Amino acid sequence: MKMTFPKNPQEVQYFYSPISVLFGIGAISQLGVEAKRLGATKALIVTDKGVVESGLAQDAIEALEAEGIRFMVFDEVEPEPPIRVVDECTKRLKSDQFDIVVGLGGGSVIDTAKAASVLITNDRPISAYFGIDLIEKRGLPKIFIPTTAGTGSEVSRVSIVTDEKEMVKKALFSNFLLADVAIVDPLLTLSMPLTLTADSGIDALVHAIEAYVSKKATRFSDLLALEAIHLIGRSISKAYAKGQDVEARSNMAFASLIAGMAFSSGGLGAVHALAYPLGTEFHLPHGRSNAIMLPHVMEFNLIGNAEKFSDIAKALGEKTEHLSIRESAIRAAEIVKQILNEVSVPFKLKEYDIKQEAIPTLVEGAMKQTRLFAVNPRDLREEDLQEIYQRAW
Ligand SMILES: [Fe+2]
Incomplete structure (x- = not known):
């Protein structure tokens, strides 16, 4: 037959x-x-x-x-x-x-x-x-x-x-x-200055998180993304605290490498889409733009795949046994905020001298990144972008 x-x-x-x-x-x-x-x-x-x-x-x-x-x-x-x-x-x-x-x-x-x-x-x-x-x-x-x-x-x-x-x-x-x-x-x-250590390290974290929750995520990309999240959770603050810490730097270099493989196959999402206009309009570095948008987009995306956000919390070192999936998913965004604080990255737009009046321009810029919306775990309408930027402000 x-x-x-x-x-x-x-x-x-x-x-x-x-x-x-x-x-x-x-x-x-x-x-x-x-x-x-x-x-x-x-x-x-x-x-x-x-x-x-x-x-x-x-x-x-x-x-x-x-x-x-x-x-x-x-x-x-x-x-x-x-x-x-x-x-x-x-x-x-x-x-x-x-x-x-x-x-x-x-x-x-x-x-x-x-x-x-x-x-x-x-x-x-x-x-x-x-x-x-x-x-x-x-x-x-x-x-x-x-x-x-x-x-x-x-x-x-x-x-x-x-x-x-x-x-x-x-x-x-x-x-x-x-x-x-x-x-x-x-x-x-090893010679990366503090801000670059923070910005590029968070960029890697964004790659891993976006690939992991992407609608295009695969078995390959999941494996790599989750391990990258785990390594970054353990090492980014150490690399920031002590630039010559070879073990922390090695973990970050390896995490960045495998997060790159993860997103190359699994795709990226709304963090990058909303971050790009910060680069083109306000010349913020790529990693910094992503870092600012990351916790706000995570909070918006949570309901799209709570299980995977819960996995992220666990990979970042959170004890999740006593928590429900929803509770631990919410923790993921909170731990990310904690990491951003540890590496001295403010995640509010106004802290970068961006005026509230700039939000419509940012929305317009982000609307051009439809390829990234397609794989984001939650659909985004123009009013959603408006709201996320507003929260980020
Ligand atoms: Fe990136």
Whole structure:
């Protein structure tokens, strides 16, 4: 008898990841070996001035030199990378015979490196590729090395850039954006200043929480997201309190990595949607914008999946045995607020000099992020956005 297979793609779970992931103290020393394995002879190191000044680019350069790989440095990346910077980077790539792109930095750097690595082989302007799987050809080989513990961009298949004309974040999704190799070395995060430790760490927590409660969550993403939440709950305040705490930094670097894998497959949600306008309108860093919106969106989303919010409370270390699912779900948002206090991140808009009159503009900006609403555990109407911003204010 012939089996009839169901033809519902909703039932099929996808998991995306780079081809290889190196994690551990000193992992950056393998950059040259890995580049060589990919057949590279000349690398463009995409980074920013802060990374160069901190001396971290030197570690990458030494690893490339040890294997005789030539290189040039493009250090022009700006935060919340505008399209013009991606175009600049692509131009630099075209200017010489580079055969590999190395992205060394935070999320903005890696997102720029990702986009440039495919724009060099795909002829149309970047605007033609915003959306899902529109990039036609594979780009240059790429190795991504994060210097913060937060964005997870080194393992995701998305690149987010800022359209300065429309003042909106736009995204490219493609398997061609996945790294050939991601190198995550916790030692690179030791010199992160306090605010960056807090902001990027909370960004990772947001990735894990949003992926875990997403309507697109899978068995793969759940595993990774929950472990990331657990590790961040244990380590973010320690890493903030003592920047040289290698164990805490390692936990945060690993959590950021697996939270990146979790959201790459499971998706993000309303925290990111409501945070983006804070970046485009008020130039708050990505992690900080997410941190501000996180507890307010969690409180709104609670009823959409109380069981999973209850799991989050437990993963964050809360004793939940004596609590009902509803009670422990509510605790999840409270513990998040406690963590934000511990790492000195205010989560009220007015504390950032944002006026109440700005709320309609924020609502308008967030309304453009419908792809994120689709997987959020609770539907969002315009009046809901209004209310969440109002509470956040
Ligand atoms: Fe993020």
